[in-house]
Each structure stands twice: as structure tokens, then as C-alpha cells.
Amino acid sequence: MYLRIMGQFMFVRLSTVIVVVLLMSLLVTRPLLAIERSEAAFNSLLNQVQFVRLIKPSKQIELDYRALSLGPTKVKQARVEQIQSQLQEFWGTLGIPTNAVNMKSSQDLFQQVLSLEPISKDYLTTSNKIRYLLWLEQRDDWSELASNTWLKLGDSHSLVPEISSRLKVLGDLRQYDPINTLFDANVNNGVKRFQLRHGLTLDGIIGPETLSWINMKPVKRAELLAINFINKTGYLASVEPRFLIINIPAFELELIDNGQVALQSRVIVGKPYRQTPQLSSRISNLVINPSWRVPRSLLTRDLLPKVREDGGYIQARNFDVFDNNGEIVSKTSQEWQDLAHGHFPYRLVQIPGEGNTLGRYKFYFENEHSVYLHDTVDKELFEESNRALSSGCIRIENVEGLANWMASNLVRDKQTWVDMQPERHKTQWFSLEQSLPIYLVYWTAWVDQWGNAQFRNDIYHKNPTFKLALAHGSP
Structure with missing residues (x-):
């Protein structure tokens, strides 16, 4: 009987202790959650500020970036409202859709900041990729690599370890050996994966073009991702x-x-x-x-040089020749070849x-x-x-x-x-x-559905022009 009473008493005391512990944990957890949400809000703002800092740098943006990345909580809290306003204007000017209209309806800082983020399925993956590239820029020495020979499977070269290191941190090389100078199958496969992400010929050979992409600094990659994300997201916001x-x-x-x-x-x-x-x-x-009605410019640039070499080209490629009155003109191969050396008053139509x-x-x-x-x-x-x-x-x-x-x-x-x-x-x-x-x-750059950063050659040299437009405030 005594033991049963004592057992009940101990059970009650133990239950009370558990309840007290649970209550104390709740009291401790609630403010911690609030702190975590605030930090998450600051991190979201920091990620957004990084976009602006990469493509439209200014003294104000630099101050905001330093406050969010290095400043104490009080400094961050003091600048939040101003930073939110600047980001809302930035995304809006470029036509990037957000839920900013809902920002003021919430008293929760985290929800306010989330409403500022671009509405795009690849925003978070792109933002995370940019953060990682900027981290690489600070951590690694990305000096220019030069080679007077093309590197391929089976070669031994002093550049192989550094090239392998870069392929590893960029996510293309599976295994990395810092002392291996042999261009082995592992390195060859890493180079091919790298070439695939850059639209290059998949030959596993490091020639001038592949080496040029390997030499691209991480901050430049981050900049390209940011510029093209803005360009793409703004463009697709209004498509059918x-x-x-x-x-x-x-x-x-x-x-x-x-x-x-x-x-x-x-x-x-x-x-x-x-x-x-x-x-x-x-x-x-x-x-x-x-x-095919041959445009005059193509006739002059492309076709007439071929006719000058071979007067039979017109007939062989099934072209009808018309004069200014729309009448079909017929001549010998020699006559066409002679006419192609001077003024050519006819138009060509290739039949189906x-x-x-x-x-x-x-x-x-x-x-x-x-x-x-x-x-x-x-x-x-x-x-x-x-x-x-x-x-x-x-x-x-x-x-x-x-x-x-x-x-x-x-x-x-x-x-x-x-x-x-x-x-x-x-x-x-x-x-x-x-x-x-x-x-x-x-x-020329984007993050694909598998989270891989894709890059392509700027074949028409358009990227610098777009960045310049942004710097002057034009979307």
C-alpha cells in the first residue's frame, strides 16, 4: 500500500516535472522561432540585394549589402524598410513579377520579405547558385590558366590538377586528386560534362574555347546568371x-x-x-x-559568286529567273556566268x-x-x-x-x-x-530544371549592352 501510494506520488511529481519542462521549452522556443524568422528575412533580402549589386552597383546598394551581411541585428532592422522599398522599385522597374502588393498587409517581417521575391520557379535555385559562385570567388584563386597545347585523354600536364580542382568545385568532376597530373578517364568525363553545360563540342579536349570557359571567374558567372535571370523572367511574365x-x-x-x-x-x-x-x-x-524568292542581298552575297564559278548553277539548283516584267528569262550557262560578273537585273525563285x-x-x-x-x-x-x-x-x-x-x-x-x-x-x-x-x-545563362548552371557563348556580343542599359535605369 505504501509503495503504491509512493509510486502514485512519484508519478505525479514526474508528470509535473515533464509539464514544467514542456512549458519552459515552449517559452524558450517561441522567441527562438521569431529570431530564426528574422534571420531568414534578412537572408532573403541579402540574396535579392546581391542581384542588384551584381548588375547595377551603387554606393547605396553596397551599404545595404554590408549592413545585411556584416551588421548586427539592430543595424539590419533599422535598414529593412528602406531596403524593401528599393527592391520593390528595382523588380518593378524591370517588369519582374512579385507579390509586393501583399507586403504591407502582413506584420510578419519574414512574410513581407517573401512577398518581394520574384515569382519564378527558378529564382531560388538561381539565387543559391549565385551565392555559391560568389563564395568561390572569395575562397579560391581563379588566376588565368594558359596552355600552348591542347590537352586530351592520356596526356600528362602540370595544369591538370588546377583544371580538375575547378571542374570539381563547379560540379562537373566526380573525383578529385590534387596530385594527379594525368588526363585520365575521370578528368575526361568531367571535361565533357563541363562542355555540355556550355554548349561546346563534346570531345573531352581542352582547347582554347574550353579553356577560356574554365578561366571565367566565378563572379562573372554569377553576373551572367543574374543578368539573364532578370532578362528572361521579365520577358516571360506576359507571355500567353x-x-x-x-x-x-x-x-x-x-x-x-x-x-x-x-x-x-x-x-x-x-x-x-x-x-x-x-x-x-x-x-x-x-x-x-x-x-524560295531569293532576297537581293543574298543574291549578291551568296548566289552570284557561285554563278560566276559555274554558270550551270542556276539550272542545277532549280531556279527560275524573272525579269522586271515578271517574265521568265532563259539563257545558256555561259551567258549566266558572264552576267554574274556585272549588273544582274533579274530575280531568282527556287521552285519547290x-x-x-x-x-x-x-x-x-x-x-x-x-x-x-x-x-x-x-x-x-x-x-x-x-x-x-x-x-x-x-x-x-x-x-x-x-x-x-x-x-x-x-x-x-x-x-x-x-x-x-x-x-x-x-x-x-x-x-x-x-x-x-x-x-x-x-x-546566355540560366539554371536548368535539374539545378545545373548553363552558359552559352555570347555570339552577338549582347550581354555588355544589356548590363549598360540596367546601369542607366532602363529595363
Whole structure:
């Protein structure tokens, strides 16, 4: 009996102790949670300020950055309202969507700051990647590496350890041996992964172009990610649910249908001196078996030099020649060759067929540059890593896929489409039930869906121009 009473008493005391401990833990945890939320808010602000600091530096932004990264809590709290206002203006000026309208409705600092963050599915991954790159910039010596030879599998070279170190911290090398000077299979695979992320030829060889990318400082990479994130996010903020987008320096096409990628394709774009323009328009017509009316500029630059070498080029490539009255002109190969050396008063139209420069399909959209999407007979060019090879128009590798998708989803006269499939020499235009928005854009860096930072060559030297515009306050 005594033992049972004592047992009950001890149980009551033990229960009381547990309750007291739980109450004390709650009292301690609640302020800790508040502190953690405040620190999370400061960190979010710091990440956003880093974007501004990278692409639009100023004395004020530098002060804000130092306050958030080095200052005590009281200093951070004193500057929060001002920093929030500056960030709201910054994102808004560039057309970056946020939930800033909800900022003042919350008394919670953490919720206020979250409402300022850009509404974009890749913002956090991009921000984290930028933070990591800036950390690398402070931690590592990223001096220029130079080599008078191309490095490849099986070579031994003193640069291999430093190159391997950089590939490791950038996420491309699986295993790193600081004393290994042999360009072994591990290093070769790391180089290929690096080349894949930079749109380079996947040969595993470190030549001048690959070495140039390896030499790019982490802060420059962070800057490119920030600039292109702003460019891309602002651009996509107002697009329709269904659209076609071509990233010029990436040589890639994507068809987006209600937020999902319906089709992808490699493309060929304009050469640096015949650039594919950045524009937005709407595809209004699809053409089967197009003829090619040769623009005067291309006639002078490209075709006449070939006719000067071979007068039979016009007939061999199935060109009709018309005079100013629209009448067909016929001459011998020698006569065409002689005319090509002087004033050439005719226009050329290549008839439809298997050898036609535009191939099987053409996608027409109105624009002042006279560019369009089309097929090509030079399929082997899609294997090139640098596909800036055309005179401004865009050539599509998966042209059959795009044409069939449009036939299923947009073409009005589907029966005629079916009837035209065996035909190779008759041109047929198809109108669409509704036009398809098309965007030709220029983005040289982004974080992909797997969290990998992708970079591409600035083939038209556009990035410095965009940064300069931002520095002067233009979106």
C-alpha cells in the first residue's frame, strides 16, 4: 500500500516535472522561432540585394549589402524598410513579377520579405547558385590558366590538377586528386560534362574555347546568371499559355503548351554579321513545299559568286529567273556566268522540290526583318556546336514534329493537309485557326530544371549592352 501510494506520488511529481519542462521549452522556443524568422528575412533580402549589386552597383546598394551581411541585428532592422522599398522599385522597374502588393498587409517581417521575391520557379535555385559562385570567388584563386597545347585523354600536364580542382568545385568532376597530373578517364568525363553545360563540342579536349570557359571567374558567372535571370523572367511574365520560343545563342527551340514543353529542337540561326533579330510576332501561316524568292542581298552575297564559278548553277539548283516584267528569262550557262560578273537585273525563285533551300516546310510570321522558320536540306549542320550559320532565318531540325503539331492543333483545313503529304512539288499555304505567338530571345545563362548552371557563348556580343542599359535605369 505504501509503495503504491509512493509510486502514485512519484508519478505525479514526474508528470509535473515533464509539464514544467514542456512549458519552459515552449517559452524558450517561441522567441527562438521569431529570431530564426528574422534571420531568414534578412537572408532573403541579402540574396535579392546581391542581384542588384551584381548588375547595377551603387554606393547605396553596397551599404545595404554590408549592413545585411556584416551588421548586427539592430543595424539590419533599422535598414529593412528602406531596403524593401528599393527592391520593390528595382523588380518593378524591370517588369519582374512579385507579390509586393501583399507586403504591407502582413506584420510578419519574414512574410513581407517573401512577398518581394520574384515569382519564378527558378529564382531560388538561381539565387543559391549565385551565392555559391560568389563564395568561390572569395575562397579560391581563379588566376588565368594558359596552355600552348591542347590537352586530351592520356596526356600528362602540370595544369591538370588546377583544371580538375575547378571542374570539381563547379560540379562537373566526380573525383578529385590534387596530385594527379594525368588526363585520365575521370578528368575526361568531367571535361565533357563541363562542355555540355556550355554548349561546346563534346570531345573531352581542352582547347582554347574550353579553356577560356574554365578561366571565367566565378563572379562573372554569377553576373551572367543574374543578368539573364532578370532578362528572361521579365520577358516571360506576359507571355500567353501557348507559344514558340527560340533562344538564339543556345540554338534551341521550345514549344510550350499550358506550361509544358510539347516539343524541342535544335536550330540554326544567323551568322554574327547576319544576325537573327530578337523579336516577338505570331505565326499565321504554314507552307508545304515552299518556293524560295531569293532576297537581293543574298543574291549578291551568296548566289552570284557561285554563278560566276559555274554558270550551270542556276539550272542545277532549280531556279527560275524573272525579269522586271515578271517574265521568265532563259539563257545558256555561259551567258549566266558572264552576267554574274556585272549588273544582274533579274530575280531568282527556287521552285519547290527535294533540293529546295527551304526544304519541306516554312512557318511565316510578320516582321520587318523578312525572317521566318523553315526546313533545310543541310541536315548535317545540326551536329555543329556553333550553329550561327544562316543568313538570319531559323532552320529547324525537328521540322516534321513542329509541322505535325501545328497540323493537329492549329491548321484549319486538315483534309487538304492529309491530301498534300505525298506531294513534293506543289506549294500549299495553310491558314491557322489561331495564330501562335513566337519569341526570338537572347539568353546566355540560366539554371536548368535539374539545378545545373548553363552558359552559352555570347555570339552577338549582347550581354555588355544589356548590363549598360540596367546601369542607366532602363529595363
